[in-house]
Amino acid sequence: MNIAIDGPAGAGKSTIAKLVADKKGFIYVDTGAMYRSIALYIIENNVDSDNDDAVKTACDNIDIKIKYVDKVQHIYLNDEDVSTAIRREEVGNMASKVATKKVVRDKLLNLQRELAASNDVIMDGRDIGTFVLPNAELKIYLTASVYTRAKRRYDQLIEKGEEPNLEKIEEDIEKRDYQDMHRDIAPLKQADDAVLLDSSDMSIEEVVDKIISLI
Ligand code: DC
Secondary structure, X not given: OEEEEEOOOOOOXXXXXXXXXXXXXXXXXXXXXXXXXXXXXXXHOOOOOOOHHXXXXXXXXXXXXXXXXXXXXXXXXXXXXXXXXXXXXXXXXXHHHHOOOHXXXXXXXHHHHHHHHHOOEEEEEOOHHHHHOOOOOEEEEEEOOXXXXXXXXXXHHHHOOOOOOHHHHHHHHHHHHHHHHHXXXXXXXXXXXXXXXXXXXXXXXXXXXXXXXXX
16 A cells, blocks of 8 residues: 655654554655755765756766665665764755756656555655655645744754754745745645645644544
C-alpha cells in the first residue's frame, strides 16, 4: 500500500507520517531529505545554484542512498550519513530553490518510485500525490496556517536553546510556500483525490487518528 502526504513546509508531515508508519508497520519515506541532501552538497561545494550547468554537474557527482535502521530513515550523500546535517534551516531553503530544477527532480524520481514499488510506504513531500505516486491508495494534503507553522518551528528552536525570530521564520515559510507552489515542474498543490486536513486546530494525535481511520 502507498500513502502520499503532501503539504507546505512545517505542516507536521514528517511527525505525523512517522507515527502513522509506526502504527501500521509501514516504511516512512521522507523525500524532502533527498532534496536537502542535494542542497547540502551544493552549499558545501560552493556550487552556483543559479547556474544550471553547475547544478547538473553537481547532480552527476552525487549519489544518494536510503537505508533503514530500526525502521528509521538514514540518508547517505556519497556514502556519508547526512541525516542530521540536512536539518539546518539554510539547507531547507536551498532545497526549495534547487527543487525547482528538472535535473534535480529527475534524479530523485526513480529512487522514490522504487521505494514505493517494493514496500508499504507512507511518503511525504510536495508532489507525491500529484506526480510521484499518482496511484497511491490514500492521499492526504496536510496544511496549517502560516502563523501556526511558524510558531511550531519557533517553539522547537526555543526548546533547542536557540534565539529565533518569529517574524523571520514566518517570512521564510511564506517564501518557501511561494517557491514550492509556483515552480513550473511538479509544484505543490492538492491532488484532486487527496483528503484535505488542516492541522491548525488539531493535535498531532487527532491528525494521526484521522489518517488511521482513512487507511
Ligand atoms: O519537506 P522539507 O522541508 O524537508 O523539503 C525541503 C524542500 O524540498 C521543499 O521546500 C521543497 C523540496 N521538496 C520538493 O520539491 N518535493 C518534494 N517531494 C519534497 C521536498
